[in-house]
Amino acid sequence: xxxxxxxxxxxxxxxxxxDPAICEEFEKHMAGCNPCQVVVDNIRKTITLYKAGQPYxxxxxxxxxxxxxxxxKWKEKHPAR
Amino acid sequence: MxxxxxxxxxxxxxxxxxxxxxxxxxxxxxxxxxxxxYGLAMRMLRHEEDAEDVTQQxxxxxLENLENFRGEAxxxxxxxxxxxxxxxxxxxxxxxxxxxxxxxATEPPDHSEAIPHPxxxxxxxxxxxxxxxxxxxxxxxxxxxxxxxxxHRIVFLLRDVEGLSIRETAESLGLxxxxxxxxxxxxxxxxxxQLTQTLGDPATQLVRSPHHQH
Numbered sequence: 001x002x003x004x005x006x007x008x009x010x011x012x013x014x015x016x017x018x019d020p021a022i023c024e025e026f027e028k029h030m031a032g033c034n035p036c037q038v039v040v041d042n043i044r045k046t047i048t049l050y051k052a053g054q055p056y057x058x059x060x061x062x063x064x065x066x067x068x069x070x071x072x073k074w075k076e077k078h079p080a081r
Numbered sequence: 082m083x084x085x086x087x088x089x090x091x092x093x094x095x096x097x098x099x100x101x102x103x104x105x106x107x108x109x110x111x112x113x114x115x116x117x118x119y120g121l122a123m124r125m126l127r128h129e130e131d132a133e134d135v136t137q138q139x140x141x142x143x144l145e146n147l148e149n150f151r152g153e154a155x156x157x158x159x160x161x162x163x164x165x166x167x168x169x170x171x172x173x174x175x176x177x178x179x180x181x182x183x184x185x186a187t188e189p190p191d192h193s194e195a196i197p198h199p200x201x202x203x204x205x206x207x208x209x210x211x212x213x214x215x216x217x218x219x220x221x222x223x224x225x226x227x228x229x230x231x232x233h234r235i236v237f238l239l240r241d242v243e244g245l246s247i248r249e250t251a252e253s254l255g256l257x258x259x260x261x262x263x264x265x266x267x268x269x270x271x272x273x274x275q276l277t278q279t280l281g282d283p284a285t286q287l288v289r290s291p292h293h294q295h
Contacts, residue, residue, distance in 0.1 A: 003289065007196055011266050035289040039199045042273045042281075047241050048209040049276070053222055056120035062133045063115070069137060070111060073144050074104050 001029040006036050014043055092156040100147055107147075111140055114157060117243070118164045124238055125168045127227060135171060139164040154249070161243055162253045165235070169254075172231065197270050202289060203281030212280065225275040229268055236261055237268035 006029055012018035013026050030037045058066070086098070086105040092113070098106035118139050122132035142163050150159055205212075212218050226234055239250040240261075251261040 007198075007270075008266075010269070011262055014269075035199070035202045035287045038202050038204060038285075038287055039273065042202070042205065042277050043269055045205055045209050046269065046273045046276050049212055049218070050222060050237075050242050050272075051244070052209060052213045053242070054213075054219055055116045056123050058115055058119050058136070059129070059133070062136075066115070066133075066137050066140065067108065067111065070108070070140055070144060071104070073141055074107065077144065078102055078104075 001025045003029075003033065003036055006030070006033075007039075010040070010043065014040065014047070093152065096147065096150065096152070096156055107144065110143075110156070114160055115140070117157070118160065121161065121164055121238060121243060122168050124223070124226060124242070125165075125235060126171055127223075131171050135164060135167045138167045142167070158245060158249055161239065161245065162249075165239065165253045169235075196266060197274070199270065199289065200274060201277050201281060201286065203277060203283060203286040205277065205280045206282045207280065221276070221279060225272050228275065229271055233264050233268040233271065236264040237272070240265050241269070 006013075006026060009018060009022060009026060013023065018026065030040065086095070086103070086109045088109075090098075090106075090109070092110065095106045095110045095113075099110060115136065119132055119136045122135040122139075123129070126132050126135065139160065143160060146163075150156070154162075207215075226237070229237070235254065236250060236256075239245045239253060240247065245253065247258055247261055247265070250256075250265075251258045254261070256264075
């Protein structure tokens with residue numbers, strides 16, 4: 001396996017969906033190729049970092065308006081008997 | 082008799098109650114997922130008011146269509162799909178493409194695009210766990226995302242930030258799975274490049290030999 005081929009299989013490898021036979025080749029290549037090893041490690045960290053990112057907080061005023069709008073709409077849909 | 086809505090209730094249980102007319106259950110669902118929807122919209126649109134509009138439209142649409150939700154996908158997947166469509170509508174409007182269908186707007190052929198080669202290869206100075214704690218990281222991550230092409234950014238957001246599968250991401254965007262994977266790969270490689278420029282330790286920088294083979 002060459003570096004180029006490894007790049008093409010990167011998604012599947014990082015997501016753990018790669019075919020076992022290809023996975024073995026992938027790991028064999030990485031064992032002898034420091035740059036590919038680091039690229040894979042960088043990619044994993046990039047994904048981890050984005051996943052762990054702080055959530056956006058809703059502006060307080062907007063959250064209030066949102067819930068009011070939803071209650072209004074709810075009343076229209078479920079008129080009190 | 083109205084039973085208490087407690088935090089341990091699953092989305093499915095809350096959906097059932099909301100369908101049966103329990104407003105508290107619907108509000109609990111909204112409270113549970115509103116930050117995620119708003120965050121997705123903010124990252125897709127990078128505009129506070131537009132993100133608010135999309136968030137409101139999304140939950141109004143959920144309320145309107147809840148009775149048709151059959152639970153084939155999880156509630157959050159269904160919700161994110163609605164939010165994605167609302168955000169894409171804003172994007173198309175900005176581009177003045179109202180009449181173009183979703184598929185045309187989002188699926189130019191990707192096969193011709195070469196995969197970008199890693200340029201700056203180095204170990205990071207800090208672990209993701211340490212980095213999350215630093216104050217500047219949010220800005221760095223957002224700026225790197227903003228520099229991606231829209232079509233790459235959206236795929237990355239749905240797949241890697243929101244955790245949808247490739248198939249769910251493809252369905253939400255009206256893309257083929259093949260194109261979704263190519264876009265995801267480009268997004269991941271470009272983000273890696275940008276983040277490593279800032280977070281990489283130059284002392285550990287590696288140079289890829291041009292004729293490296295095994």
